[in-house]
Amino acid sequence: MSAKASTPNRWVITQPTSFDHRSQTRWTKFATRSFSVVVAALFAILTTFLLSFHDSSLIANTLKFERNLYTPVFDHTKQALLTRCARITATPGPSASFLARDKSDRYEKGTNATLIRNAVIFTGKDDGQQIIHGDLLLDKGIVRGIGKISPRVIDSIKNLKEIDVNGAWVTPGLVDLHTHMGVLSTPILSGAVDFDSAKGPILPWLRSVDGLNTHDESYELALAGGVTSVQVLPGGSNAIGGQSFMVKLRKTKDRTASSMIIEPPETLVIPRGDDDDDAAFATHHWRHMKQACGESTRVHGNRMDTMWSLRVAYTEAIKMKAAQDEFCAKAENGLWDLINTPFPEDLKWEALVDVLRGKVKVSTHCSEAVDLDAMARLSNEFKFPIASLHSASEAWLVPSLVRKFYGSVPPSVALSATNHRGKKETYRGSEFASRVLSDHDVPIILKSDHPVVNSRYLLYEAQQAHYYGLPPNVALAAVTSSPAAAAGLLHRIGVLEEGSDADVVLWDSHPLRVGATPQKVWVDGILQIPVPSKTGEETHVVIGRGKEADEWKRKPYVPDWEQERNQSIRWDGLPPLRGRETEDRIAFINVKQVWKRVLDGEVHEAFTAESTEEGLQLGMVVVEAGKLSCLGVDCGDLVGNAEVIDLRGGVVSSGLMTYGSPLGIEEIASEPSTGDGTTFNAFETDVPRVLDDTGAVVRAVDGLIFGTRNALIAYKSGVTFATSSLAKPVQVGGPEAQIICGLSVTFRTGSGHAMERGALIQEVVALHVAIGKSHPLLKGVSVSTQIAGLRRLLYGWESSEKETGHWFKQAAEGIVPLVIDVDSADIMANLILLKIDVEDKIGAQMRMVFSGAAEAHLLAQEISNARIGVILNPIRAVPTVWDQRRILPGPPLSNDTTLVKLLDKGVIVGMGIRHAWQAQTTRFDVQWASFESNKRVSEQQAYALVTHDLENLLGIRNMGEDSDLVVWEGGSMFDMSSKAIGVISPIKGTVELF
Numbered sequence: 001m002s003a004k005a006s007t008p009n010r011w012v013i014t015q016p017t018s019f020d021h022r023s024q025t026r027w028t029k030f031a032t033r034s035f036s037v038v039v040a041a042l043f044a045i046l047t048t049f050l051l052s053f054h055d056s057s058l059i060a061n062t063l064k065f066e067r068n069l070y071t072p073v074f075d076h077t078k079q080a081l082l083t084r085c086a087r088i089t090a091t092p093g094p095s096a097s098f099l100a101r102d103k104s105d106r107y108e109k110g111t112n113a114t115l116i117r118n119a120v121i122f123t124g125k126d127d128g129q130q131i132i133h134g135d136l137l138l139d140k141g142i143v144r145g146i147g148k149i150s151p152r153v154i155d156s157i158k159n160l161k162e163i164d165v166n167g168a169w170v171t172p173g174l175v176d177l178h179t180h181m182g183v184l185s186t187p188i189l190s191g192a193v194d195f196d197s198a199k200g201p202i203l204p205w206l207r208s209v210d211g212l213n214t215h216d217e218s219y220e221l222a223l224a225g226g227v228t229s230v231q232v233l234p235g236g237s238n239a240i241g242g243q244s245f246m247v248k249l250r251k252t253k254d255r256t257a258s259s260m261i262i263e264p265p266e267t268l269v270i271p272r273g274d275d276d277d278d279a280a281f282a283t284h285h286w287r288h289m290k291q292a293c294g295e296s297t298r299v300h301g302n303r304m305d306t307m308w309s310l311r312v313a314y315t316e317a318i319k320m321k322a323a324q325d326e327f328c329a330k331a332e333n334g335l336w337d338l339i340n341t342p343f344p345e346d347l348k349w350e351a352l353v354d355v356l357r358g359k360v361k362v363s364t365h366c367s368e369a370v371d372l373d374a375m376a377r378l379s380n381e382f383k384f385p386i387a388s389l390h391s392a393s394e395a396w397l398v399p400s401l402v403r404k405f406y407g408s409v410p411p412s413v414a415l416s417a418t419n420h421r422g423k424k425e426t427y428r429g430s431e432f433a434s435r436v437l438s439d440h441d442v443p444i445i446l447k448s449d450h451p452v453v454n455s456r457y458l459l460y461e462a463q464q465a466h467y468y469g470l471p472p473n474v475a476l477a478a479v480t481s482s483p484a485a486a487a488g489l490l491h492r493i494g495v496l497e498e499g500s501d502a503d504v505v506l507w508d509s510h511p512l513r514v515g516a517t518p519q520k521v522w523v524d525g526i527l528q529i530p531v532p533s534k535t536g537e538e539t540h541v542v543i544g545r546g547k548e549a550d551e552w553k554r555k556p557y558v559p560d561w562e563q564e565r566n567q568s569i570r571w572d573g574l575p576p577l578r579g580r581e582t583e584d585r586i587a588f589i590n591v592k593q594v595w596k597r598v599l600d601g602e603v604h605e606a607f608t609a610e611s612t613e614e615g616l617q618l619g620m621v622v623v624e625a626g627k628l629s630c631l632g633v634d635c636g637d638l639v640g641n642a643e644v645i646d647l648r649g650g651v652v653s654s655g656l657m658t659y660g661s662p663l664g665i666e667e668i669a670s671e672p673s674t675g676d677g678t679t680f681n682a683f684e685t686d687v688p689r690v691l692d693d694t695g696a697v698v699r700a701v702d703g704l705i706f707g708t709r710n711a712l713i714a715y716k717s718g719v720t721f722a723t724s725s726l727a728k729p730v731q732v733g734g735p736e737a738q739i740i741c742g743l744s745v746t747f748r749t750g751s752g753h754a755m756e757r758g759a760l761i762q763e764v765v766a767l768h769v770a771i772g773k774s775h776p777l778l779k780g781v782s783v784s785t786q787i788a789g790l791r792r793l794l795y796g797w798e799s800s801e802k803e804t805g806h807w808f809k810q811a812a813e814g815i816v817p818l819v820i821d822v823d824s825a826d827i828m829a830n831l832i833l834l835k836i837d838v839e840d841k842i843g844a845q846m847r848m849v850f851s852g853a854a855e856a857h858l859l860a861q862e863i864s865n866a867r868i869g870v871i872l873n874p875i876r877a878v879p880t881v882w883d884q885r886r887i888l889p890g891p892p893l894s895n896d897t898t899l900v901k902l903l904d905k906g907v908i909v910g911m912g913i914r915h916a917w918q919a920q921t922t923r924f925d926v927q928w929a930s931f932e933s934n935k936r937v938s939e940q941q942a943y944a945l946v947t948h949d950l951e952n953l954l955g956i957r958n959m960g961e962d963s964d965l966v967v968w969e970g971g972s973m974f975d976m977s978s979k980a981i982g983v984i985s986p987i988k989g990t991v992e993l994f
């Protein structure tokens, strides 16, 4: 049965007006129009009502009256108007019997049932506290049974596929409430950037689904991370960016954008086929909307302008709503004689009217206290609820304000775990924010902002938030039930209970352990991961090797951060990050291991606690004036008059290095005045005469700033030194990539200024260029031009009296490494050929390094033969731009990762990051690399990616015994139970205690 819906003929009665607060409401204009127009309009409205509202009685009416559409049926018109009046005030949401359904409207015929036996099921219910040990039965797109399932039910199901998971963790499919998937697709191409309209700032009539690319590669990648549903939000440059949609990421049989929408609102007229399920169209569904304020809307004016434009827009909507209410009051009281206008409506404002009627889950992107305060006023002035506050970096500093928004339920706050400080408005963001808000009973959501952070790693957000103090149940709810609730979809997604959608993830470890990877993912009961083969052959990918021990099924212990948290609140989000420095004797006791550098710079075990009959024989480390004076089981008298610090099974190990981001070159990425500023791109602009240098080669050391928050936070996270060049990460909306990126510098992240002892580790490290990676939205210099320029410089055609000639000569002769940011295998192949040519000509061996290197796995052998090193940046590749599209995604999509492929061929590999805030989680990213390899890369090998091997590739002088040692309490660098509590600095002669 189907009602064939055509596009409603609303244009007859409501032509969109431009956004103008002085314009009259539509219906008052109609009053002056001729009678015939009114009659025509009434018929048009009738058609509209009948065809665009799909509750079952209306569908029946539609069918009955379809034939007579053009015969006046006034009683029916009245009935339709009354139905409509009742409908506009109805609250959206599922019917009371929704969970009693025996089939999902999203069920696809031919899907077999699945029984998952012996699982530990996180259901998402009960504030994330409910864990059920038992079975899970998926049938007809829904959860048919959970826990102990009656054999009668099981026996009644045909073609049941049964799997025993032996106590593995199962969660609902993850829900990412903040993404731009499909409207800012992967790889980014200018033809598919549909996430922001330039016609703002008020655009409630736009719909993200109108730009939803069904071929975005990130869908499959996100599914591989267990993400099954996402909100597709327009970008944040408009105060009202448009209507957003909640979609599922699986490929549907229809392969359309519409069929991805979980619960299409009635206002979206979707063409229906004969076998479409009426249930999908029968209930009254929530709508979704994106608002923003603060920095991101500045293209249309400042903060004051943004709030004014919002108030004007809501005033229009209020007028329309009042007109409708007045109309309906007359109709409901039978005062038909007093009705001389059509039903008041306007396609431009209808969505905002629904916001005012509380029928829209509004996602609001506002960050600072001033912005949140303005939004709280707006919601109270116009009396509409806001469902979620996104990227609300300062919400944790004003938790009571969150409760002052209009409505009985406070908005949820959707945050990133560690992506902070990139803008002025996120400068006071904190890794402790989610815990603080949760302590104030504010519902917490963790989100990716894909493609800002790859949605595939949404669960990693929960893992990090948990590490920094968010309770485990809240952390898991923050990526399942909490976002589902904020989207009004808790009856279907984000939870596992009888009747909910069969979106399920089976994990290879406890989901809060770093590196947790889906073994299987179902959406609507259909297996998505492992990816069904298109050729019919079975694909099998090894997942979770090395996680067989029972401990992997238990949640990780995490450190206590109470002191840091309180300190952060006290300092309004900017706590001092320096520790207490001392030259005094310190004795660290209960030490499990010590890892030190030996002469060649490699890091080796210098001490390991031995297991004895009485248990582990822990050791001690005594430090005086920053130098180790004793290391062993018993340091005797030395401990006596020392300050004693209990490491509780902790570890002392060599500090890590970070490379690849502008750490130390900028404080706030989006604020040029806080950093080095813009350099000259010699391929595009004339280099100023004062430089007298063709290539404008400059030194990062000259622009270096110490004490940036990103550097100090990295330092406090065990990353004691950094190498930075002047390369900037390519960003949509940012400038074209620099081609010649200058000379890098290596510095101590914990130092106060350049003249402090040990602050500068190496003033000139390597020469950096970036080839390819042209900005997808700008017309850059061609790759062939870039390589021609590079060839010319390496051949020595520029005078070596000048900076450019000098440094490229050094690079050609292999005196300094030439680090090339490059992702495309084709470009890498050309660079390998260029290297061979240059070496032939110059007669020396170049030290070439590829950084980025997303497609390096395609050339692993050739790269190895050419003795080129590789810095994987990022280490878990993302195909953001075309040059990176052929990534090797790793489990559960492929056995191998690029790291494994390169190490197998004997290539020396390091790890890099793109953004300075990412330095904080270096140790977790290294751990990921080891797990992703299915333990073919040991933890010690992974350690070398950010120490010895990375230093070697960049040509950093071996610091040997002089290098900093990090003191970890409660475990090793590789345990989530540990945190860095101090740094031993032999060169400074101090210990810094945090």
Ligand SMILES: *[C@@H]1O[C@H](CO)[C@@H](O)[C@H](O)[C@H]1NC(C)=O
Binding pocket: 110, 111, 112, 159
């Ligand atoms: C469902 O199960 C039947 C019987 O085992 C099998 O023939 C069929 O291919 C299965 N369908 C799918 C979609 O896997």
Ligand SMILES: *[C@@H]1O[C@H](CO)[C@@H](O)[C@H](O)[C@H]1NC(C)=O
Binding pocket: 539, 540, 541, 542, 894, 895
């Ligand atoms: C992955 O590795 C396993 C075990 O070595 C092998 O059986 C399987 O075929 C591999 N899968 C793919 C897709 O290469």
